[in-house]
Amino acid sequence: MGAMPQIQDFRDAAFNPFTAAKEGGGEGRIRDFHPELAKLREQNPVYDGDIKRHFGLDADLTLLDVRHVALLGAREVKEACTNVELYSNAIYMPNLGVYFGRSVTTMDNPEHARFRRLFQQAFGPKQIARWGEGIIPRMINRLIDGFEARGHAELVSEFTLFFPFHFIHELMALPVEDRDTFHRLAFGQILLTFDPEHGYEAMEKLRSYLTETVTARRAAPIDGDFMSMIATAEIDGERLPDDVVISFFRQLMNAGGDTSYNGFSTVLCALLNHPEQLEAVKQDRTLVPKAIEEGLRWNSPVCMISRTPKRPVELAGVRIEPGDHMALILPAANRDPAAFPDPDRFDIHRGSRAHGAFGFGSHICIGQHLARLEMAHAMNALLDRLPKLRRDESMPPPEVSGFMLRGPEQLYVRFD
Numbered sequence: 001m002g003a004m005p006q007i008q009d010f011r012d013a014a015f016n017p018f019t020a021a022k023e024g025g026g027e028g029r030i031r032d033f034h035p036e037l038a039k040l041r042e043q044n045p046v047y048d049g050d051i052k053r054h055f056g057l058d059a060d061l062t063l064l065d066v067r068h069v070a071l072l073g074a075r076e077v078k079e080a081c082t083n084v085e086l087y088s089n090a091i092y093m094p095n096l097g098v099y100f101g102r103s104v105t106t107m108d109n110p111e112h113a114r115f116r117r118l119f120q121q122a123f124g125p126k127q128i129a130r131w132g133e134g135i136i137p138r139m140i141n142r143l144i145d146g147f148e149a150r151g152h153a154e155l156v157s158e159f160t161l162f163f164p165f166h167f168i169h170e171l172m173a174l175p176v177e178d179r180d181t182f183h184r185l186a187f188g189q190i191l192l193t194f195d196p197e198h199g200y201e202a203m204e205k206l207r208s209y210l211t212e213t214v215t216a217r218r219a220a221p222i223d224g225d226f227m228s229m230i231a232t233a234e235i236d237g238e239r240l241p242d243d244v245v246i247s248f249f250r251q252l253m254n255a256g257g258d259t260s261y262n263g264f265s266t267v268l269c270a271l272l273n274h275p276e277q278l279e280a281v282k283q284d285r286t287l288v289p290k291a292i293e294e295g296l297r298w299n300s301p302v303c304m305i306s307r308t309p310k311r312p313v314e315l316a317g318v319r320i321e322p323g324d325h326m327a328l329i330l331p332a333a334n335r336d337p338a339a340f341p342d343p344d345r346f347d348i349h350r351g352s353r354a355h356g357a358f359g360f361g362s363h364i365c366i367g368q369h370l371a372r373l374e375m376a377h378a379m380n381a382l383l384d385r386l387p388k389l390r391r392d393e394s395m396p397p398p399e400v401s402g403f404m405l406r407g408p409e410q411l412y413v414r415f416d
């Protein structure tokens with residue numbers, strides 16, 4: 001048996017990767033950006049320029065020499081996601097392609113379809129149902145145990161930041177003593193776009209840890225283990241290439257952890273700020289899935305996904321060339337009045353799944369059903385165990401902020 005993979009934390013022990021994007025990256029300044037997005041969309045559903053710069057943020061360091069446009073309309077965003085003949089994911093290579101490696105998000109067909117099929121099977125309905133009966137409720141309840149008796153809590157730092165991440169960590173069957181470091185590095189690696197020093201450090205440390213871990217699982221697969229299953233899976237009689245397997249796990253922490261953390265936090269934030277709708281959900285739990293869909297539409301946690309055209313195109317009168325960065329702004333598409341009547345109103349009875357918070361088309365989120373299940377479990381567990389859950393009126397109201405990933409910084413609640 002080989003040596004156990006070793007995980008190493010940031011050299012600078014004081015570095016806080018969880019707040020770095022909002023503090024160091026200045027993204028915390030961006031609060032309710034929907035009125036400005038609506039104004040721009042009305043002028044033209046394709047914004048000719050760098051939308052990050054428009055909001056006063058620094059340009060993405062990984063895409064400095066590139067021209068930027070931003071798609072703000074639901075129709076345009078959907079078109080760019082679904083027309084894979086015309087639009088490519090290769091533009092992810094300088095950022096995602098560096099911090100996760102050759103993951104499915106960076107691929108176009110036929111490579112994408114080939115690998116995606118296998119990864120999608122790993123998140124199939126049977127698997128998810130099994131997790132929904134065991135690991136998911138177990139780790140959600142374990143976290144609630146920590147504050148239930150107190151009568152009040154701050155749910156970001158005590159709950160939402162951890163439950164999706166703990167799930168992925170447990171799914172990968174990694175040692176529990178590595179968990180906090182792993183969490184910090186996973187957050188750290190996506191900082192590459194504005195903080196290369198910490199971004200690279202995190203990326204290298206995670207890559208080496210996961211490479212050793214995958215190699216160990218290939219040499220000695222664990223029966224029934226998710227990671228061993230992927231590490232030893234075959235397509236057409238051949239094992240998946242090492243870099244694709246390792247990239248998949250490098251991506252999973254962020255794709256499944258940060259997104260669900262911000263997603264669930266934004267749903268809770270919306271309900272806490274609309275107490276009559278929170279009350280309705282408490283009274284009628286069939287509204288839980290609807291509240292989740294509406295929360296994700298109303299304040300979509302993933303702000304920007306990327307594409308580039310394979311040949312010159314014109315969208316809404318704007319010419320776009322291969323190599324240009326198209327920023328698909330999901331929160332803008334999800335509040336397009338052409339797709340959602342009265343789009344700025346948060347209304348859980350709308351409950352439509354037609355929003356683009358999980359993307360559209362062949363790259364649509366692989367984990368969407370898992371994310372929905374996790375969030376529904378988390379919501380039901382909170383309401384079962386804290387029936388008097390409400391906003392803590394003595395504390396500032398929660399507010400969604402951020403740019404690349406959006407969510408509230410705090411969720412102060414009472415339940416006494």
Ligand code: HEM
Pocket residue numbers: 081104105106116251252255256257259260263264301302305306356357358359360362363364365366367368370371
């Ligand atoms: C609320 C939670 C989530 C949100 C809002 C979200 C959002 C998204 C979006 C917008 C995309 C499309 C990216 C693109 O087209 O360029 C995506 C892709 C992806 N997501 Fe999620 N996600 C969530 C949860 C998860 C979970 C729980 C997992 C797995 C554990 C996951 C794994 C993935 C993967 C692997 C892809 C790449 C798919 C591909 O390129 O074919 N996500 N996600």
